[in-house]
Amino acid sequence: MSQSQTSPRSRSTTRHHNRPQPGKAASHPLFSSRWLWIRGLVLPVVCLIGWEGLSHIGFFPPNLFPAPSTVVQTIWSLTLSGELFQHIAITLYRVVVGFVIGSGAATLLGALTGYSRLAHQFLDPLLQSLRNIPSLAWVPLFILWMGIQEPSKLALIAVGVFFPVYLNLMSGVQQVDRKLVEVGKVYRLNSLQLIQRVFLPATLPAYIVGLRSGLGLGWMFVVAAEIMGASQGLGYLLVDGQTTGRPELILASILLFAGLGKLTDAVLATVGHRLLYWQDSYGLQR
Amino acid sequence: MAYSDKPNSASSDPFTPETIMLRLDGVVKQFSNGFMALDDIHLTVEVGEIVSLVGTSGCGKSTLLRIIAGLDVPTLGQVWVNHQPIASPQPEIGMIFQEPRLMPWLTVYENVQFGLAGLSKAEKEHLTYLVLERVGLTAFAQALPRQLSGGMAQRVAIARALITKPSILLLDEPFSALDAFIRMKLQDHLLEIWQYDRPTLVLVTHDIEEALVLSDRVIVLRSNPGRIHQEFVLDLPRPRKRTDLRFQQWKERLLNALDLTADSRSSSSAEDPLPLEVY
Numbered sequence: 161m162s163q164s165q166t167s168p169r170s171r172s173t174t175r176h177h178n179r180p181q182p183g184k185a186a187s188h189p190l191f192s193s194r195w196l197w198i199r200g201l202v203l204p205v206v207c208l209i210g211w212e213g214l215s216h217i218g219f220f221p222p223n224l225f226p227a228p229s230t231v232v233q234t235i236w237s238l239t240l241s242g243e244l245f246q247h248i249a250i251t252l253y254r255v256v257v258g259f260v261i262g263s264g265a266a267t268l269l270g271a272l273t274g275y276s277r278l279a280h281q282f283l284d285p286l287l288q289s290l291r292n293i294p295s296l297a298w299v300p301l302f303i304l305w306m307g308i309q310e311p312s313k314l315a316l317i318a319v320g321v322f323f324p325v326y327l328n329l330m331s332g333v334q335q336v337d338r339k340l341v342e343v344g345k346v347y348r349l350n351s352l353q354l355i356q357r358v359f360l361p362a363t364l365p366a367y368i369v370g371l372r373s374g375l376g377l378g379w380m381f382v383v384a385a386e387i388m389g390a391s392q393g394l395g396y397l398l399v400d401g402q403t404t405g406r407p408e409l410i411l412a413s414i415l416l417f418a419g420l421g422k423l424t425d426a427v428l429a430t431v432g433h434r435l436l437y438w439q440d441s442y443g444l445q446r
Numbered sequence: 447m448a449y450s451d452k453p454n455s456a457s458s459d460p461f462t463p464e465t466i467m468l469r470l471d472g473v474v475k476q477f478s479n480g481f482m483a484l485d486d487i488h489l490t491v492e493v494g495e496i497v498s499l500v501g502t503s504g505c506g507k508s509t510l511l512r513i514i515a516g517l518d519v520p521t522l523g524q525v526w527v528n529h530q531p532i533a534s535p536q537p538e539i540g541m542i543f544q545e546p547r548l549m550p551w552l553t554v555y556e557n558v559q560f561g562l563a564g565l566s567k568a569e570k571e572h573l574t575y576l577v578l579e580r581v582g583l584t585a586f587a588q589a590l591p592r593q594l595s596g597g598m599a600q601r602v603a604i605a606r607a608l609i610t611k612p613s614i615l616l617l618d619e620p621f622s623a624l625d626a627f628i629r630m631k632l633q634d635h636l637l638e639i640w641q642y643d644r645p646t647l648v649l650v651t652h653d654i655e656e657a658l659v660l661s662d663r664v665i666v667l668r669s670n671p672g673r674i675h676q677e678f679v680l681d682l683p684r685p686r687k688r689t690d691l692r693f694q695q696w697k698e699r700l701l702n703a704l705d706l707t708a709d710s711r712s713s714s715s716a717e718d719p720l721p722l723e724v725y
């Protein structure tokens with residue numbers, strides 16, 4: 161931040177972390193910072209082309225490892241029949257609902273155990289020991305309690321989402337700078353104001369990290385839930401592809417999972433960057 | 447150890463003359479680990495007076511200031527600010543820490559307003575620009591803390607403390623993290639700003655010159671347990687020049703006074719001596 165001391169920046173401009181740097185060669189679009197994200201695409205594209213080529217010369221057996229074009233065709237026909245939309249919709253619904261439930265509970269409990277020492281002493285040991293149970297171990301119990309339908313699936317996803325959000329939020333609250341809290345005390349903020357004006361913004365970075373890894377686990381557990389028994393959803397396509405011997409269906413499902421997972425994470429990441437424009441960190445300056 | 451037996455009554459104290467802003471009466475601070483940080487501190491500071499507290503590291507200067515600010519409670523004794531007994535932070539007491547302690551998510555403008563309560567937006571804006579002008583940072587109102595230099599950030603902290611118009615301002619080594627040149631500039635600047643409302647200043651410092659430039663009175667503390675060792679009323683005319691002969695003579699006197707406390711320097715001085723107690 162070399163220029164920042166001579167020119168104050170309005171807030172709107174400080175939000176653009178990736179503003180073009182004057183010194184760096186801005187001549188070619190590939191090197192200007194607006195297009196830097198293209199770099200991330202280079203390797204995947206090369207791999208896809210190689211895969212397609214190798215499939216065409218028969219290097220990969222088509223009945224086990226179909227070409228990308230076959231996979232795309234599968235996705236396309238699923239789209240045309242309207243099936244794909246339904247599968248995506250139900251899977252997305254499960255992830256979102258499970259995520260909201262899990263992160264909601266984690267937010268309440270994490271904030272509580274982070275802020276109050278008493279709550280920490282009572283609740284955290286229990287939650288930490290629950291965390292050590294591999295989440296999939298809950299499956300039989302959930303199915304017994306809630307049946308094979310939606311509730312048990314949502315519960316599993318919620319459990320997966322819960323722990324990263326809980327842990328990050330709790331330690332985030334605990335690590336809020338004592339010195340900033342003291343400033344709040346000097347100005348006589350009451351507990352509620354202190355939470356709202358100091359703890360909440362100070363905890364936000366850790367919280368967003370927690371939400372993002374929680375969402376990642378949510379996607380992981382929706383696959384598990386749908387593999388174990390579903391008649392719809394992207395996870396069901398995996399099972400369907402396996403039982404009917406259609407690897408292109410499995411690959412299509414995997415690709416869609418990758419795309420959707422990335423997309424939802426990007427949404428969270430963007431919201432995070434918007435909220436954390438004030439951060440002074442190495443990652444933002446590159 | 448003869449502590450004064452005065453009760454810690456919450457009534458205001460009728461025997462203190464009107465012109466007294468701060469009064470410490472037999473203040474003792476013993477930490478939970480048994481360490482005696484302060485022992486029987488008696489001190490009065492007049493309205494508008496500038497007092498410096500100096501002493502070796504770990505002699506309890508910060509502890510004393512925190513007790514005056516109401517951030518810590520004394521084990522024994524009583525603090526009065528403006529004739530009110532102090533047990534918790536009060537609006538008329540301003541505090542400036544060694545670090546700026548700005549909220550990194552707020553702009554300079556919002557940081558300065560942090561302690562303002564119960565005013566309309568227009569009034570807030572008026573006051574904010576008033577103090578920002580005094581510290582010379584109007585142009586940086588919309589900047590974020592990470593865009594400020596150390597000296598600028600500390601000026602924002604000063605503005606944040608000034609905006610509530612405290613009648614007494616406590617400063618704990620406010621410029622010690624800055625380089626010598628900026629420090630000198632800010633010392634002069636502090637005096638300039640002080641002229642507007644003339645709040646009482648109690649300043650903790652390691653820097654003898656800083657004490658000499660700023661204060662009417664210098665109090666030398668001695669450590670383990672922290673006690674007032676000596677007190678000097680500075681008869682130097684203002685504005686003070688660091689190169690003045692009298693100034694230099696005073697400097698020598700104070701250095702000598704500080705040297706007397708060298709025998710107890712062995713006591714440990716943790717960098718961050720405040721555990722979770724304040725939470």
Ligand SMILES: Nc1ncnc2c1ncn2[C@@H]1O[C@H](COP(=O)(O)OP(=O)(O)OP(=O)(O)O)[C@@H](O)[C@H]1O
Nearest residue numbers: 477483503504505506507508509714716719720721
């Ligand atoms: N919470 C605490 N518990 C135990 N001891 C403490 C605590 N806070 C401070 N102390 C001790 O009290 C003594 C005085 O601390 P204080 O921070 O007031 O010193 P200081 O004069 O401000 O030192 P410095 O000049 O280094 O800032 C130190 O020896 C410190 O170790």
Ligand SMILES: [Mg+2]
Nearest residue numbers: 507508509618
């Ligand atoms: Mg100190």
